[in-house]
Amino acid sequence: xxxxxxxxxxxxxxxxxxxxxPILVVCLVAFTPEGFLSLPTHGFSLRWFRTIxxxxxxxxxxxxxLGLGALSSLVALLFAVPAALAIARYRxxxxxxxxxxxxxxxxxxxxxxxxxxxxxxxxxxxxxxFAALIIAHVIIVFPFxxxxxxxxxxxxxxxxEMAAVSLGAGGWTLFRRVxxxxxxxxxxxxxxxxxxxxxxxxxxxxxLAAPGTxxxxxxxxxxxQDNIDPLVTSVSACVIAITMTALILLDRFYGxxxxxxxxxxxxx
Amino acid sequence: xxxxxxxxxxxxxxxxxxxxxMLFVGVLLIPLAMTVMxxxxxxxxxxxxxxxxxxxxxxxxxxxxxxxxxxxxxFRIAILTTLLTALLGAPEAYILNRMSGRxxxxxxxxILGPLLISVVARTLGWxxxxxxxxxLVNKLLMSLGAIRSPIPFMFTETGMVxxxxxxxxxxxxxxxxxxxxxLDPQIENAAMSLGASPATIxxxxxxxxxxPGVLSGAIIVFSLSASAFATPAIIGGRRLKVAxxxxxxxxxxxxxxxxxxxxxxxxxxALVLIxxxxxxxIERRYAEVFR
Numbered sequence: 275x276x277x278x279x280x281x282x283x284x285x286x287x288x289x290x291x292x293x294x295x296p297i298l299v300v301c302l303v304a305f306t307p308e309g310f311l312s313l314p315t316h317g318f319s320l321r322w323f324r325t326i327x328x329x330x331x332x333x334x335x336x337x338x339x340l341g342l343g344a345l346s347s348l349v350a351l352l353f354a355v356p357a358a359l360a361i362a363r364y365r366x367x368x369x370x371x372x373x374x375x376x377x378x379x380x381x382x383x384x385x386x387x388x389x390x391x392x393x394x395x396x397x398x399x400x401x402x403x404f405a406a407l408i409i410a411h412v413i414i415v416f417p418f419x420x421x422x423x424x425x426x427x428x429x430x431x432x433x434x435e436m437a438a439v440s441l442g443a444g445g446w447t448l449f450r451r452v453x454x455x456x457x458x459x460x461x462x463x464x465x466x467x468x469x470x471x472x473x474x475x476x477x478x479x480x481x482l483a484a485p486g487t488x489x490x491x492x493x494x495x496x497x498x499q500d501n502i503d504p505l506v507t508s509v510s511a512c513v514i515a516i517t518m519t520a521l522i523l524l525d526r527f528y529g530x531x532x533x534x535x536x537x538x539x540x541x542x
Numbered sequence: 543x544x545x546x547x548x549x550x551x552x553x554x555x556x557x558x559x560x561x562x563x564m565l566f567v568g569v570l571l572i573p574l575a576m577t578v579m580x581x582x583x584x585x586x587x588x589x590x591x592x593x594x595x596x597x598x599x600x601x602x603x604x605x606x607x608x609x610x611x612x613x614x615x616x617f618r619i620a621i622l623t624t625l626l627t628a629l630l631g632a633p634e635a636y637i638l639n640r641m642s643g644r645x646x647x648x649x650x651x652x653i654l655g656p657l658l659i660s661v662v663a664r665t666l667g668w669x670x671x672x673x674x675x676x677x678l679v680n681k682l683l684m685s686l687g688a689i690r691s692p693i694p695f696m697f698t699e700t701g702m703v704x705x706x707x708x709x710x711x712x713x714x715x716x717x718x719x720x721x722x723x724x725l726d727p728q729i730e731n732a733a734m735s736l737g738a739s740p741a742t743i744x745x746x747x748x749x750x751x752x753x754p755g756v757l758s759g760a761i762i763v764f765s766l767s768a769s770a771f772a773t774p775a776i777i778g779g780r781r782l783k784v785a786x787x788x789x790x791x792x793x794x795x796x797x798x799x800x801x802x803x804x805x806x807x808x809x810x811x812a813l814v815l816i817x818x819x820x821x822x823x824i825e826r827r828y829a830e831v832f833r
Contacts, residue, residue, distance in 0.1 A: 356558040
């Protein structure tokens with residue numbers, strides 16, 4: 275295997291620095307002891323992390339995001355697991371169309387989805403409600419839940435199921451005792467990736483959220499629109515830390531390369 | 543799968559997919575259809591939305607140069623972002639692929655990880671780095687002697703392209719990376735043993751083979767950049783509008799929903815046409831690679 279030359283390594287170093295710099299600078303500024311935006315040159319301070327406590331709207335938004343992400347990913351799986359099993363196992367008419375439909379939220383711009391859901395839920399009398407947010411998020415995280423479940427169901431060893439059937443298992447027992455445990459790693463990773471997508475979504479949610487149902491990205495965005503101060507960097511640093519934790523867990527459980535490779539093919 | 547299983551179960555797949563299908567028809571296809579219909583409705587400052595069928599909004603978009611300029615800006619930013627990610631992301635994927643095992647997976651994680659970190663947080667980072675005329679980026683460029691006077695990044699298209707390229711870069715690296723995995727390293731060695739220079743190898747052997755990866759990455763980056771909201775809204779501020787931020791304004795500030803729906807519908811149709819069209823072109827051009 276050929277090695278990278280010095281020029282390639284210089285390029286690589288600059289590339290990595292540029293990729294990391296914006297994330298790093300947010301985390302560093304969050305620790306500033308000053309009252310304004312600055313890099314912490316005179317020691318680190320947690321004052322801006324403590325300040326978050328004085329802004330209950332950020333705390334509330336965090337809980338909304340957490341509940342929304344957990345619940346919508348779970349609901350998405352309830353629909354996605356049967357669909358994934360059908361698509362993985364049967365060749366039936368309309369299979370390709372269905373698969374394309376289920377992955378279509380990846381192709382439709384989130385701003386268009388936000389507008390469509392705003393129009394729809396307002397006419398249905400659900401405008402700004404938490405229920406509307408859940409349903410909308412189920413749709414946008416569905417492709418991620420479907421894909422990872424589909425990968426697990428396609429790679430599954432069917433002979434174990436056939437053995438169970440020959441021993442008299444069937445229907446629900448077969449699913450709960452044999453099929454589900456076998457595809458569980460894929461299902462859990464699907465849930466985790468769906469959760470991250472829901473937790474991070476701004477573009478669609480900004481159309482649907484009302485005061486009281488604002489998610490953390492929406493609250494941060496509206497705050498930044500007015501002014502940028504160290505407070506929003508400390509909130510961002512917390513969000514980055516939460517995502518990193520989820521990433522590390524996902525990596526341990528499933529292998530991040532597999533998750534990301536599944537994500538990159540069609541984009542969002 | 544045996545024929546017997548297939549024949550026996552013509553109803554099972556429909557039973558399994560029915561819940562998801564109903565969900566998608568009920569809360570995805572119907573809302574999208576309602577949005578297209580909304581774009582043909584009338585709106586007035588005092589009367590609100592009137593459910594009639596008129597072409598007023600479409601006529602306004604077609605004739606008012608403000609919208610032509612805004613859509614042109616949106617696509618210009620998306621094209622520049624795509625070029626920047628291709629020019630930097632493709633070589634980086636190639637360099638990554640030549641690294642040894644542990645370094646390779648470490649740097650892959652560093653470069654792809656940001657994909658899952660909040661776009662708001664990442665764009666905030668760029669807003670901090672740009673920060674007025676004496677931001678860190680300008681200070682660095684000036685001390686390196688690359689520029690004489692500070693470049694305005696905040697509230698400009700330059701800043702939007704730089705921040706968007708950063709946000710979209712993982713998609714490009716990932717796509718080229720996937721193409722590189724299909725590449726046979728023996729061909730490179732064969733070219734070298736026949737006396738080809740490194741430049742020739744890259745130009746004649748590597749480039750043609752990773753081109754499909756670059757192009758499919760470009761389609762993803764382009765469509766995501768053209769419909770991006772968070773980054774243009776934060777870096778561009780309230781003045782410099784792109785399609786997504788304009789639609790947002792019409793819906794939540796001006797409250798002219800029919801006009802906003804028309805902008806969104808046009809964006810969706812334009813993107814679908816561009817993506818489907820370029821996909822077909824690429825598949826025809828590189829049919830042998832995809833076969």
